[in-house]
Amino acid sequence: MKHSTIxxxxxxxxxxxxxxxxxxxxxxxxxxxxxxxTLAVTRVNWTGSPSSSVLAASDVSSAEVSQVxxxxxxxxxxxxxxxxxxxxxQDQNPGVVLTHLQQAVNGHPSLAGHCSAIARALGQAAVRIxxxxxxxxxxxxxxxxxFASGVLAAHN
Numbered sequence: 001m002k003h004s005t006i007x008x009x010x011x012x013x014x015x016x017x018x019x020x021x022x023x024x025x026x027x028x029x030x031x032x033x034x035x036x037x038t039l040a041v042t043r044v045n046w047t048g049s050p051s052s053s054v055l056a057a058s059d060v061s062s063a064e065v066s067q068v069x070x071x072x073x074x075x076x077x078x079x080x081x082x083x084x085x086x087x088x089x090q091d092q093n094p095g096v097v098l099t100h101l102q103q104a105v106n107g108h109p110s111l112a113g114h115c116s117a118i119a120r121a122l123g124q125a126a127v128r129i130x131x132x133x134x135x136x137x138x139x140x141x142x143x144x145x146x147f148a149s150g151v152l153a154a155h156n
Contacts, residue, residue: 078114085118086125094126094138094147102142115143123150 075083081104088097101122105115119142126135126147132155139148 077108078111078118081111081114082118082121085122089122089125089129094122094130094135095140097122098138098140098142098147105143116146119143119146120150120153123147123152124154127151127154 081101085097085101088100098119101115101118105111123135123139123146126138127150129135130138132151135151135154136148139145139151
């Protein structure tokens with residue numbers, strides 16, 4: 001009987017290329033699966049809003065994050081209304097702007113909870129534009145006289 005100097009495995013076969021490939025896959029495959037799963041999760045749009053471009057976390061620098069977050073800040077309806085009315089205040093008198101505020105709240109009752117804050121901000125802006133006494137002359141009972149309290153707050 002001739003003895004071989006090549007070590008044999010349990011089944012009598014030597015560790016050939018197939019065994020080496022199997023071992024390599026056993027080590028590499030879990031790492032690849034974890035990394036691909038992590039990248040897939042970072043590419044999912046978790047916000048719920050449809051978006052044509054979804055960024056991977058690894059593709060974004062911290063400067064880009066601040067730029068993206070400032071661009072994607074959602075504008076709530078009350079913020080849009082306040083900004084629009086503030087713009088109108090530059091061109092029209094506060095009486096007209098308060099009428100538009102009341103019409104907006106009547107048309108969209110969900111804005112009623114924000115009416116006082118918007119009217120107060122309009123009153124403060126009116127003082128800067130028209131002065132306290134003239135701004136007060138436009139006060140009316142829109143949103144619980146919050147416009148008048150805004151005028152008073154800006155005057156003091």
